[in-house]
Amino acid sequence: MPGGIVELRRRLLGWFDTNQRDLPGRRTADPWAILVSEIMLQQTTVAAAVPYYERFLARWPRPADLACAATDELLAEWSGLGYYRRARLLHDAARRVADAGGAMPDGADALAALPGVGRYTAAAVASIAYGEPVAAVDGNVERVVTRLLALPGNPRQAAVARAIRDGAQALLDPRRAGSFNQSLMELGATICRPTRPRCPDCPVGDGCLARLQGAPERYPELPARAAPTPVTRVAALIGRGRHALLERRHAAPNEGFFELPSLDLPGGTEPRAADGDAAWSALALHLRSAFGIRVTLDEALSPHRHTITRYRITVHPFAGTLSSGAVKSPLAWVDPARPDQPLTTATRRILARVRANTERRGSTSRT
Numbered sequence: 001m002p003g004g005i006v007e008l009r010r011r012l013l014g015w016f017d018t019n020q021r022d023l024p025g026r027r028t029a030d031p032w033a034i035l036v037s038e039i040m041l042q043q044t045t046v047a048a049a050v051p052y053y054e055r056f057l058a059r060w061p062r063p064a065d066l067a068c069a070a071t072d073e074l075l076a077e078w079s080g081l082g083y084y085r086r087a088r089l090l091h092d093a094a095r096r097v098a099d100a101g102g103a104m105p106d107g108a109d110a111l112a113a114l115p116g117v118g119r120y121t122a123a124a125v126a127s128i129a130y131g132e133p134v135a136a137v138d139g140n141v142e143r144v145v146t147r148l149l150a151l152p153g154n155p156r157q158a159a160v161a162r163a164i165r166d167g168a169q170a171l172l173d174p175r176r177a178g179s180f181n182q183s184l185m186e187l188g189a190t191i192c193r194p195t196r197p198r199c200p201d202c203p204v205g206d207g208c209l210a211r212l213q214g215a216p217e218r219y220p221e222l223p224a225r226a227a228p229t230p231v232t233r234v235a236a237l238i239g240r241g242r243h244a245l246l247e248r249r250h251a252a253p254n255e256g257f258f259e260l261p262s263l264d265l266p267g268g269t270e271p272r273a274a275d276g277d278a279a280w281s282a283l284a285l286h287l288r289s290a291f292g293i294r295v296t297l298d299e300a301l302s303p304h305r306h307t308i309t310r311y312r313i314t315v316h317p318f319a320g321t322l323s324s325g326a327v328k329s330p331l332a333w334v335d336p337a338r339p340d341q342p343l344t345t346a347t348r349r350i351l352a353r354v355r356a357n358t359e360r361r362g363s364t365s366r367t
């Protein structure tokens with residue numbers, strides 16, 4: 001590019017100043033708010049994260065505030081955002097900061113020592129909050145840098161990852177480190193997309209080596225993604241008035257959350273209509289052996305599908321009735337309408353759909 005790296009920085013920053021989106025964490029230099037924003041935006045869309053971010057910081061504006069919160073309060077607030085391990089690690093990080101006096105660590109290395117804060121997040125917070133000249137390489141930046149510099153190789157290999165970090169560091173404008181890092185992220189999110197990058201709209205297109213080679217999508221040279229693993233789950237939906245019988249999970253990935261009591265069928269195979277009785281029998285047996293309760297089947301409900309990390313999960317809920325047995329931990333009668341209850345997104349959606357169907361049937365039968 002004529003003008004070299006100085007011109008590239010000038011154009012990227014100029015483009016960012018005019019075109020940046022209004023994201024959580026972009027209207028503040030508070031390192032705690034930026035950390036919360038970065039953690040929430042991992043694996044979550046901006047539209048989904050914004051209301052959570054605003055509620056979260058209104059409730060826990062400083063790390064010390066979150067450090068004092070009960071785990072259930074935090075999980076209920078995070079409920080629906082998914083990837084709940086992030087919330088637990090953020091809680092641990094807040095406690096660590098509070099124990100050390102309450103002030104956020106003031107550099108990338110110290111931030112990276114907090115639970116759940118990786119190299120990227122530490123660099124993003126340090127550069128945006130403190131102006132520390134350290135490159136923050138997330139998936140978007142990785143894509144832009146490998147294309148700008150035509151860097152070959154699999155970024156999951158250490159040597160290639162190092163070359164990408166070095167490339168990003170060499171490009172970084174040390175006078176506006178936070179904005180520059182964000183300009184690369186923004187370019188990757190909006191222009192330099194994984195497929196069909198909008199090269200004619202790119203502010204640095206005439207200096208992009210991958211574009212000059214004529215094949216920008218060739219970079220980064222990531223290995224083909226494995227197909228998601230199918231999981232077939234049968235779940236019991238036992239109601240009592242406004243309450244549902246739910247199981248409190250005591251292990252990852254949804255530790256601390258309430259879910260429908262369930263059983264994963266072997267092999268991830270979908271139960272056909274003819275297998276429904278067998279699936280229900282297996283679930284009823286599981287409820288008896290795991291929790292000491294007996295249930296009877298009332299109705300098979302329509303399945304709920306969702307994908308988490310590399311699992312494509314299909315939940316087949318069965319509405320049933322508790323016929324005998326004492327409800328004790330980890331089971332509990334839970335009012336799903338109460339916002340302070342930590343329920344997983346899938347559980348909330350299944351219960352909401354059942355409630356809507358019941359209300360619709362009720363109104364139909366009254367007309």
Ligand code: SF4
Pocket residue numbers: 144147148191192193197198199202203204205206208209210211216
């Ligand atoms: S020219 Fe195209 S490939 Fe290169 S950085 Fe811009 S959008 Fe990405």
